[in-house]
Amino acid sequence: MDVVSPELNSLLPDEIMDTEAIIMDDDPPAESPAASGQSQPSDDSPVPMEMDVPAVPEIVSLCSDAPPTQLTQAGTTSTPTGSTLCTSTLTSTTPKTTSSLSRVSLTSGGLQKLSAPFTLSANHQIILNKVASSPGADTTRSQGTTTTTTTPGGQQFMVTAIGKSGQPIVLQLPHTGSKSASVQGLGEAKANPQHFKVVTVSSASQVSTLQAQQLKTVQIAKKTQVSSAGPIKFVFTKAVNNKGLTAQTSVSNVITGRVLSTSSPVTPPRTITLSETLGSSSKIAISPLKSPSKLTVVSVASQVPNSPQKSVSLPLNMAHLGHQILLQQSTATSPAKVVSTHSTTMKPVQTVTVGGVGATQFKTIFPLSTPSNVQQIQVPGSRFHYVRLVTATTGSSTGHAGSPITNSSMTAKPMVVNTTQVRMSVPIVPAQTMKQVVPKPLTSSGQVLTTQTQQRLIMPATSLPQIQPNLTNLPPGTVLAPAPGSGNMGYAVLPAQYVTQLQQSAYVTLASSSGFSTPTGIQTQARLPLNGLSTSGAAFRPRKPCNCTKSQCLKLYCDCFANGEFCQNCNCTNCFNNLEHETDRAKAIKACLDRNPEAFKPKIGKGKEGESDRRHSKGCNCKRSGCLKNYCECYEAKIMCSSTCKCVGCKNFEESPERKTLMHLADAAEVRVQQQTAAKTKLSSQISDLLTRTTPAITSGGGRMPYTFVTKEVAEVTCECLLEQAEQAELNQQPQATAERMILEEFGRCLMRIISSAGKTDCPSINC
């Protein structure tokens, strides 16, 4: 029997305990009405978004060498589970399964019922008897066992055990006696906010192609649950590498947590990503939930003494050990995530997960140094902005910053970034607060496929509960991140594009083989031009700087603001569109959303059902431009005006001769530009090549380049030789063709003589 090392055991339980504590702090007492489904924030600081928090359990799997974590649906479904290691299985997506959490519900990943999968010992240990493992089974199945149980203290755990067959794993449970607030009574799980802890124990892993499907399934389930069940406050997953455990020395454990919660400004962040290392390294695998509408807020390190928020107490040796973080990416519809990890003994790291398409993908990790001020980040040439979300903790931060970044994206294998080698490519904003998770309800399935994924909205990061924007209007994949300088609470909605930016950035190179580049339908949609700009292309070109002077860049007049971007390298004056003015910015965003809930949604999207062409959501209102100038938003977006437009004298329709002419001219101009660019490039290349090739001649030929031997005198002599040939041909009455040939031959001889002379002397002479 494998037993998790004491260090590991102590970690996991502690984390859970801590998380519980956080939940307690954030949630009203059990007797409070809020406990029964209405997740009310703290009494004095309600957060509107709290109500929008979907009761979707988040799972974070921690694996050592395992591929990205995977969400699977277990229990009542036939979806294979356990296809990969570090897979957390949630059964709370349906009322039925949710209720099963009240006591003990054992479900194997392979849909097998475990007769006695675990034992809850009196000393707060869960002993997993992996009797369900099927050694010879398909790797995509039968490797996981999921156990849901309620500890004597009331804590609910979902344990997914993936390990070697017949090797029970013991997980130390925390003492929950004082955590009554989070205790869920039997049968209450359904009504009360779900506080799940998902623990994944794994020993090996494989990524199965089933993951995407499974994830998708889960996603759907989550959507449903968003509006029907109480919010899941916490999901915690811990993966244990059995192999490493056996070795006792190289156990690579990852403990991550992610909290879906709404929290008031005064409410401490709920959770989060934990990382620990019992052995040589630690990895954090963040299992992405594919819900396109889900907002994931990661708690930002807020190491306030006595803060209710909890961090996993990591082994002391962890500070100087390599930390690896795995962020799994799933699909294009996956929400972007910003995850930061921290602990009192661990250097915080900032992680950004990029939304993408396709199978599992990885993430980007930014180790956090110990920044002292708020900074926003923008990668040169990138269309997106980065913000530093995490502040250093009081932990023993080591020289993680400054290490080179190692990033990659893999479809089947998660990229593992060793933060010890990560270079801080972007500044990290110190956060004084924990991160919040504010899932975004999915308004419609079609929404996911629209160009809304292009939207980049950065929400206020201030503690302004009264002006919390309507998150339902935020684009899928939006991530709420704590904002610096905003006290203990704040939001910074980071669009999934930030992640995209990361992957496209020179700072972070992601494998192109990942789903990001997969030309799937979703991806294609995501690449649709936004206001005339292709996101794929625009992402690589520098964002056009704004020139706002009076709007403070807090009105939609400002393209930066309208696109949810911070101003960076702009020409604006009195700009408030930055992190330093998050409060004002938050108000502005709120105002915009009040005026128009669709304000930050892409104007160019798909038309009505069945219409394939893009169209302007509102339509233009042009009067004088004929909709054939960039004043017209339709024309600017290179789309036809539609019935929704209220333009006068519109010429921007399919059969418009004016439009066709303009298009032809534009195409021709574009071709010319491309040709010129290509010519310049080629010329530059040739010149460069010439200079390179002639360099030896310079050093060996007395400092003169070959072409310098073609002096005026040489040219004149050459011409005389050619003329002589012409005269001879004329005298001999040779045909023109022959004459030309003679001239050319003579020219060739001249050249050869020049070359020959150049090799002998600096003053070549040519004689016909």
Add this chain to the structure above:
DNA sequence: GAGTTTGAAACT
């Protein structure tokens, strides 16, 4: 680069 035109956003 300055000035004008334009239409969306903001305001009333």
Add this chain to the structure above:
DNA sequence: CAGTTTCAAACTC
């Protein structure tokens, strides 16, 4: 909701 004003980008010279 319509009319007006404000604003910044697009455009012209």
